[in-house]
Amino acid sequence: MKKPEKVSFEPYAGPAGGWGSTQSVREILSREGAVAGTAMALVRQNRESGFACVSCAWPKPAKGHLFEFCENGAKATAWEGTDRRADAAFFARHRLSELETWSDYALEEAGRLTEPLRWDVASDRYLPVDWATAFAEIGAELKQIDPKAAVFYASGRASLETSYMYALFARLYGTNNLPDSSNMCHESTSVGLPKSIGVPVGTVTLDDFEKTDCLFFFGQNVGSNSPRMLHDLQSARKRGVPIITFNPLRERGLERFANPQSPLQMLSGSSTPISTQYHTVKTGGDSAAIMGICKALLVADRQAMFAGRERLIDTAFITEHTQGFGAFELAALNCDWQDIERESGLSRAALEDAARVYGQSKAAIGIYGMGLTQHRLGVQNVQMVVNLLLLRGNIGRPGAGVCPVRGHSNVQGQRTVGITEKPELAPLDRLAELYQFDPPRDKGLCTVDVCKGVIDGSVHAFIGLGGNFVRAVPETEAVERGWRKLRLTVQIATKLNRSHLIHGEVSYLLPCLGRIERDHQASGEQRVSIEDSTSCVHSSRGVRKPASEQLLSEARIVAEMAKATLPLRAGTPDWDAWAGDYAQVRDAIEATYPEQFRDFNQRLGQPGGFHRPIPARHRIWKTPSGKANFAVPKSLVEDPDAPVRAAGGLRLMTLRSNDQFNTTVYGFDDRFRGIVGTRRVLLMNAEDMKQQGFAEGDPVRVSTDVDDGIIRVVPGLRVTTYDIPRGCCGGYYPECNPLIPLWHHADESKVPAAKWIPVRLQREAGVWIAEVG
Numbered sequence: 001m002k003k004p005e006k007v008s009f010e011p012y013a014g015p016a017g018g019w020g021s022t023q024s025v026r027e028i029l030s031r032e033g034a035v036a037g038t039a040m041a042l043v044r045q046n047r048e049s050g051f052a053c054v055s056c057a058w059p060k061p062a063k064g065h066l067f068e069f070c071e072n073g074a075k076a077t078a079w080e081g082t083d084r085r086a087d088a089a090f091f092a093r094h095r096l097s098e099l100e101t102w103s104d105y106a107l108e109e110a111g112r113l114t115e116p117l118r119w120d121v122a123s124d125r126y127l128p129v130d131w132a133t134a135f136a137e138i139g140a141e142l143k144q145i146d147p148k149a150a151v152f153y154a155s156g157r158a159s160l161e162t163s164y165m166y167a168l169f170a171r172l173y174g175t176n177n178l179p180d181s182s183n184m185c186h187e188s189t190s191v192g193l194p195k196s197i198g199v200p201v202g203t204v205t206l207d208d209f210e211k212t213d214c215l216f217f218f219g220q221n222v223g224s225n226s227p228r229m230l231h232d233l234q235s236a237r238k239r240g241v242p243i244i245t246f247n248p249l250r251e252r253g254l255e256r257f258a259n260p261q262s263p264l265q266m267l268s269g270s271s272t273p274i275s276t277q278y279h280t281v282k283t284g285g286d287s288a289a290i291m292g293i294c295k296a297l298l299v300a301d302r303q304a305m306f307a308g309r310e311r312l313i314d315t316a317f318i319t320e321h322t323q324g325f326g327a328f329e330l331a332a333l334n335c336d337w338q339d340i341e342r343e344s345g346l347s348r349a350a351l352e353d354a355a356r357v358y359g360q361s362k363a364a365i366g367i368y369g370m371g372l373t374q375h376r377l378g379v380q381n382v383q384m385v386v387n388l389l390l391l392r393g394n395i396g397r398p399g400a401g402v403c404p405v406r407g408h409s410n411v412q413g414q415r416t417v418g419i420t421e422k423p424e425l426a427p428l429d430r431l432a433e434l435y436q437f438d439p440p441r442d443k444g445l446c447t448v449d450v451c452k453g454v455i456d457g458s459v460h461a462f463i464g465l466g467g468n469f470v471r472a473v474p475e476t477e478a479v480e481r482g483w484r485k486l487r488l489t490v491q492i493a494t495k496l497n498r499s500h501l502i503h504g505e506v507s508y509l510l511p512c513l514g515r516i517e518r519d520h521q522a523s524g525e526q527r528v529s530i531e532d533s534t535s536c537v538h539s540s541r542g543v544r545k546p547a548s549e550q551l552l553s554e555a556r557i558v559a560e561m562a563k564a565t566l567p568l569r570a571g572t573p574d575w576d577a578w579a580g581d582y583a584q585v586r587d588a589i590e591a592t593y594p595e596q597f598r599d600f601n602q603r604l605g606q607p608g609g610f611h612r613p614i615p616a617r618h619r620i621w622k623t624p625s626g627k628a629n630f631a632v633p634k635s636l637v638e639d640p641d642a643p644v645r646a647a648g649g650l651r652l653m654t655l656r657s658n659d660q661f662n663t664t665v666y667g668f669d670d671r672f673r674g675i676v677g678t679r680r681v682l683l684m685n686a687e688d689m690k691q692q693g694f695a696e697g698d699p700v701r702v703s704t705d706v707d708d709g710i711i712r713v714v715p716g717l718r719v720t721t722y723d724i725p726r727g728c729c730g731g732y733y734p735e736c737n738p739l740i741p742l743w744h745h746a747d748e749s750k751v752p753a754a755k756w757i758p759v760r761l762q763r764e765a766g767v768w769i770a771e772v773g
């Protein structure tokens with residue numbers, strides 16, 4: 001176990017990528033003791049014959065580079081390919097109550113889980129159990145539980161095949177309680193885009209990046225979270241394409257990038273500047289900022305029209321393809337610059353600059369991430385990006401479109417094949433026909449609803465297909481308390497995490513193969529399929545020897561649970577045949593979604609996979625109006641409660657470091673932000689620090705500034721000066737999750753508003769809680 005050796009805060013002068021990235025990969029490869037094997041595996045990462053990276057969802061080009069991976073993809077592979085094992089001997093040494101005191105880092109660093117485990121009340125330990133007993137008992141428990149009180153959660157990594165089986169299992173059992181990690185992530189996209197353009201996903205492909213001549217970048221940290229995209233940005237920059245960025249922080253990857261795969265850049269120490277305009281918007285200020293750009297564009301358009309020059313908005317497109325333009329135009333023109341400047345924290349001149357560049361472009365792409373979706377107005381933020389694009393006809397033509405950057409590698413695909421709590425999004429009639437049953441038609445529980453149900457006792461069972469639910473959700477303390485009262489918890493996982501320790505009365509921990517591992521079944525070695533951020537479906541085949549002989553594939557685990565739980569009757573899928581040959585599951589997926597997955601098995605073999613049809617790409621709008629819709633923003637004020645709060649409060653955004661994948665913490669450095677050796681920091685503007693009387697390094701306790709009778713506190717953070725807009729501060733996820741009230745989420749999508757938590761700070765008497773490595 002590693003203790004943070006030194007703690008320092010030094011502005012990072014290097015580019016994203018570069019030698020720092022090579023060094024960082026080398027460190028993690030040697031620490032995980034997996035140098036040779038993992039290095040071999042990396043060669044096949046994201047390549048035709050190999051496996052799809054387990055890290056982010058950015059597409060791989062059909063003709064990959066020699067090494068089609070990045071710093072963080074390599075870390076994710078090393079983390080999964082580690083030589084360390086959390087085996088029976090490990091669990092014999094440690095009670096769960098002891099493990100609960102370990103950090104996220106230390107838990108996962110224990111290594112790969114090796115055999116099925118059941119919690120033993122008497123010894124408070126996870127003890128080995130054989131697979132057959134585990135499945136029989138899980139089945140018996142589920143049969144006793146009201147399906148409406150059981151939850152089938154999925155983190156976004158499992159393949160399309162496993163996900164399809166999992167969702168079908170839940171529905172055959174009798175519930176639509178199929179929340180997934182996207183409920184905390186891009187659900188604002190899945191709700192906002194269908195209203196605006198009739199599809200729940202982005203409209204661009206990698207080709208569009210080669211044709212675009214203007215990129216907008218809102219609230220996505222490309223250098224840490226989708227580094228392979230830097231290649232696409234770098235080549236766009238080389239063609240002279242402007243990149244206009246909106247982010248409260250000056251993220252290194254958005255400023256400069258040195259391509260670790262370019263010998264010239266590496267040897268010469270040169271790098272490509274990425275953003276041509278960098279707007280440090282206030283957190284929560286994007287709707288206002290985009291309104292400002294739209295207003296500036298519309299004003300300039302009127303001037304052009306009156307002067308008889310070429311129009312700046314695409315009037316032909318707007319007339320033929322859209323609805324609601326008049327109301328939107330009026331709202332934008334009537335919007336007061338003072339309000340826009342106050343809410344966005346940006347000047348009118350800066351926004352007019354952005355509008356000017358946009359007005360000169362022929363084809364623009366709007367890229368965004370959690371900085372837009374994890375807000376009270378998250379859905380509106382997404383729709384504002386679309387409004388901006390629609391003004392110049394930038395959807396449904398080459399080089400243009402909207403590009404939500406998804407998180408988990410198959411999170412988008414899970415939705416495509418039925419993992420959703422929303423019955424209207426699943427092809428229930430088709431499922432009813434194929435499997436001769438009456439699927440549940442009522443709305444299931446999303447992540448926030450599940451938390452509510454865990455707290456109020458109405459949820460009784462939780463099955464987790466990957467993920468770290470308890471740690472990733474808001475209102476952590478109340479959820480943990482409620483969690484211990486669940487009757488049944490079953491976690492299917494590769495590595496140990498906190499959600500496995502806070503367990504129900506009957507609790508199983510089921511270890512599965514990782515995606516980098518060979519998956520041998522009755523019909524031979526299997527490949528699986530996943531869908532990336534551009535709706536491209538491609539295959540993945542493991543290349544490593546499994547971490548333990550006892551691991552089962554996720555598909556096999558789901559099949560066995562289904563067999564143990566569901567009654568045998570006509571129309572039941574042949575779970576054994578499916579788990580023995582994933583090609584048969586792909587046939588079932590094709591039968592369920594014939595348009596999306598035509599000739600699935602055959603096309604999966606094509607180099608680069610295939611793209612699902614996305615109607616908005618062809619200007620076919622599957623909205624009720626049959627048109628693309630402009631959406632008038634409800635408000636530019638992100639936090640409706642803000643005005644009633646007294647001065648001194650701050651907006652806290654929760655961040656990912658460059659050394660983590662969600663709740664998986666690889667280490668305590670955030671190289672690009674110059675933070676070394678700790679995650680227990682609070683990033684603050686120097687002026688705010690002065691005003692509140694804090695000096696660099698002062699220990700503080702952070703509490704949520706809402707008046708709902710619940711006290712939420714995160715103690716022991718150290719104040720750190722950072723280039724961040726006034727009134728905003730930053731802390732790390734998941735350490736700061738106890739501060740997010742459950743009700744503090746986006747309208748409609750219910751994505752927890754993790755990027756603007758109202759907080760107050762209090763000095764602490766000299767204590768700074770260091771990580772326990």
Ligand SMILES: Nc1nc2c(c(=O)[nH]1)N[C@H]1C(S)=C(S)[C@@H](COP(=O)(O)OP(=O)(O)OC[C@H]3O[C@@H](n4cnc5c(=O)[nH]c(N)nc54)[C@H](O)[C@@H]3O)O[C@H]1N2
Nearest residue numbers: 072219220221225246283284369370371407408660661662
């Ligand atoms: N290495 C690595 N890769 C990952 C992940 C990981 O943890 N590690 N996580 C995966 C997952 S599940 C996801 S969802 C994605 C997440 O990837 P991102 O979408 O990049 O999410 P975050 O890192 O949370 O931060 C987003 C950015 O938003 C900025 N921001 C915060 N508030 C605002 C705001 O109000 N407006 C604007 N414009 N910007 C704001 C922050 O400064 C930050 O740069 O990455 C995926 N890939």
Ligand SMILES: Nc1nc2c(c(=O)[nH]1)N[C@H]1C(S)=C(S)[C@@H](COP(=O)(O)OP(=O)(O)OC[C@H]3O[C@@H](n4cnc5c(=O)[nH]c(N)nc54)[C@H](O)[C@@H]3O)O[C@H]1N2
Nearest residue numbers: 155181185466467468472492493495497654662663733754
């Ligand atoms: N405050 C705050 N909270 C947030 C966010 C934020 O920005 N701020 N981001 C939100 C977002 S975008 C997301 S997506 C969620 C993430 O929430 P989750 O997806 O639930 O969490 P992860 O940390 O990705 O899950 C990590 C665990 O997955 C398991 N795992 C890894 N690989 C595999 C595999 O191949 N198979 C199986 N079965 N298990 C595997 C390992 O046991 C590992 O410990 O968190 C959300 N929570």
Ligand SMILES: [Mo]
Nearest residue numbers: 181185407408
């Ligand atoms: Mo995510």
